[in-house]
Amino acid sequence: MCSLNMAERLLTVRDVSLILGVSEKEVMDLVETKQLAAYKVGGVYIRFKQEQITEFRKSFKPASKKTIVSQKYALKDRVSDFFYFNDFYILSILIIALILVIIFQEY
Template sequence: MGPMNNLLTVEEVKNYLAVEQQELERYIAQGKLQAYKIGGTFLRFRKEEVLNLRFEIQPSSPRRAVKKSAGFFSHITDFWRFNNFYILSTLAVAAALYFILRA
């Protein structure tokens, strides 16, 4: 595995970190990510540094979904969805027993 395999392009880093160009430039300006010029024009980034930055910013990333607590109606809906067969079967058996034993 050569040294070029450890270098990532700007697009690869943006996709891997899930950031826009401005945010990537801010990380470079803040010194959180070191950019290397290859051939004087092409920017590359060390894969190890990108991995370290990803683990550093991942917990506070605004792109992560925020889990909302379920409300009372949601709990009732879930209960009905998973137990409706048993509830309806119990009611049917109770009704059948009522009509059979009533006589």
């Protein structure tokens, strides 16, 4: 951690995490491993210079980028899951319909 003259605007950990596209914890890990220069304000709050973050971003490749793989499910699996998760509602509708038929048959 370095000391800094407060004449310029500094970025918070959250700002840096948004710029780099990583979590706040990963930003703190980068600071702890001294890959990213940080400044303590008031001995407590960690801040970053915009210029240093811009330079760091050029060479930084986030390791936590996860590729999303869409899974294709067969129709049989989709129908099976539908009935598995909605069986109570389907059964309830059938029972209510049966009760309504019985009630309105007498009229």
